[in-house]
Amino acid sequence: MEKKQLTRSGFIRLAGGAGLLTLTGGFRALAQSPKNSRHLVDTPLKREEYLFSLLKRICTDIGVHRFGTPEYEQVAEIIKKEMERALPKVEQDYAPFSLWEATNGPSLYVGDRELEVMPYKGIAGTPEGGITGLLRKHESGGYYLLTDTLTGRQQAIISVNEYGRAISSSAYRNDREIGYVDPERPVEPRFNIGRQDQPVLEEAVANRTPVRVNIQTRFLPPKPGSSIIGTLPGQTREEILFLAHADSPYNSPGANDNTASVIIMLMLAHAFSGLPQKKTITFMATGGEEDGKIGAIHYAEKRKREGTLKNIRYAVNFDSLTYGPNLQLYSKEKGIKDMIGDIHRDLKIEGTPKYFDSDGFVMDAMPFRHPGAKALYVNSRGYDGITLPVYHRPEDLPVTVAANCAEIGFQVFGELIRRLQKI
Numbered sequence: 431m432e433k434k435q436l437t438r439s440g441f442i443r444l445a446g447g448a449g450l451l452t453l454t455g456g457f458r459a460l461a462q463s464p465k466n467s468r469h470l471v472d473t474p475l476k477r478e479e480y481l482f483s484l485l486k487r488i489c490t491d492i493g494v495h496r497f498g499t500p501e502y503e504q505v506a507e508i509i510k511k512e513m514e515r516a517l518p519k520v521e522q523d524y525a526p527f528s529l530w531e532a533t534n535g536p537s538l539y540v541g542d543r544e545l546e547v548m549p550y551k552g553i554a555g556t557p558e559g560g561i562t563g564l565l566r567k568h569e570s571g572g573y574y575l576l577t578d579t580l581t582g583r584q585q586a587i588i589s590v591n592e593y594g595r596a597i598s599s600s601a602y603r604n605d606r607e608i609g610y611v612d613p614e615r616p617v618e619p620r621f622n623i624g625r626q627d628q629p630v631l632e633e634a635v636a637n638r639t640p641v642r643v644n645i646q647t648r649f650l651p652p653k654p655g656s657s658i659i660g661t662l663p664g665q666t667r668e669e670i671l672f673l674a675h676a677d678s679p680y681n682s683p684g685a686n687d688n689t690a691s692v693i694i695m696l697m698l699a700h701a702f703s704g705l706p707q708k709k710t711i712t713f714m715a716t717g718g719e720e721d722g723k724i725g726a727i728h729y730a731e732k733r734k735r736e737g738t739l740k741n742i743r744y745a746v747n748f749d750s751l752t753y754g755p756n757l758q759l760y761s762k763e764k765g766i767k768d769m770i771g772d773i774h775r776d777l778k779i780e781g782t783p784k785y786f787d788s789d790g791f792v793m794d795a796m797p798f799r800h801p802g803a804k805a806l807y808v809n810s811r812g813y814d815g816i817t818l819p820v821y822h823r824p825e826d827l828p829v830t831v832a833a834n835c836a837e838i839g840f841q842v843f844g845e846l847i848r849r850l851q852k853i
């Protein structure tokens with residue numbers, strides 16, 4: 431304290447007057463004081479309020495916010511503003527995207543009986559009036575093929591959601607690990623039904639009951655959609671990258687998938703706001719995860735061009751952390767998984783993490799793969815550990831988000847940052 435006062439009075443003499451000191455000091459303070467938004471999330475109650483106020487603004491007031499729509503860009507703007515409160519550097523990265531839509535349908539009839547059905551995004555439409563044919567089960571047992579009665583040609587694919595009712599899905603995921611559906615050559619019509627209706631399909635196969643599917647689709651001309659990247663610079667170039675996709679599925683406001691996880695990431699940005707860090711921390715809200723991971727691919731390519739992709743030491747990808755208290759951890763890195771287990775034990779955190787020995791460079795983390803990086807992909811399951819009742823469904827609303835699950839994510843990954851900074 432004394433030393434500081436001495437320096438200060440010395441400065442007054444050098445500056446030659448109090449008036450000048452005030453002016454210079456004011457500017458110096460402005461230039462030097464980092465952003466600090468820690469007060470926004472410094473108690474569990476404030477975090478809960480923060481969670482539900484953003485969930486309301488994004489999932490209730492805006493609703494469905496799939497990539498490529500004005501609603502998505504409204505959400506991106508909210509996320510950007512929140513990052514700007516916490517972080518000195520925030521950028522928006524735009525990737526071109528051709529929005530796919532169903533202009534009519536989908537519908538699925540087994541005989542006269544209509545089943546609930548959702549389309550895969552990016553598929554071609556059927557002819558008007560639909561396709562009528564016979565069903566057979568694929569050898570894998572995983573889905574059904576609809577074959578035209580006359581030509582014997584396979585015309586459409588119907589899959590079953592093993593977790594519950596019909597869900598929207600994406601035509602890219604099973605075809606190419608990384609990629610984007612080509613509007614010039616969309617894949618054949620694909621549909622999803624709920625597991626409760628599977629016996630109806632089985633009967634249709636056995637009894638050779640005609641099945642009719644109908645959907646007309648179109649792609650809109652390419653238009654840019656954004657991802658938001660906020661950086662808390664560290665003392666070294668080494669970087670910890672957090673990813674959470676900001677776009678919702680086609681048919682859902684996406685409260686658990688993935689708005690709540692984006693909000694957990696924003697809470698981490700606030701919690702570390704203004705604090706000196708060893709490694710740089712980057713928080714990326716990606717756009718287009720539900721549509722071929724377009725935003726993540728676009729930004730990773732930019733980093734590669736700039737020669738900074740190699741700075742990334744850890745890529746941690748949050749997807750739907752709030753379905754239940756038990757985090758599911760996918761990584762080849764035993765060290766990181768052990769660390770998460772230790773954190774649960776040391777901080778007495780609710781929930782039992784479940785470990786999978788699969789690659790963490792999946793989904794949005796995939797394009798960030800390079801030899802120097804370790805990856806962790808995190809999601810969760812419902813309280814019974816099996817079902818996902820609102821996954822990719824219109825019912826994925828803020829009311830289904832459990833505050834304690836968001837708090838688990840905040841605690842675990844806040845501590846993970848502290849521990850990774852010590853390595």
Ligand SMILES: [Zn+2]
Nearest residue numbers: 687688749750
């Ligand atoms: Zn998701």
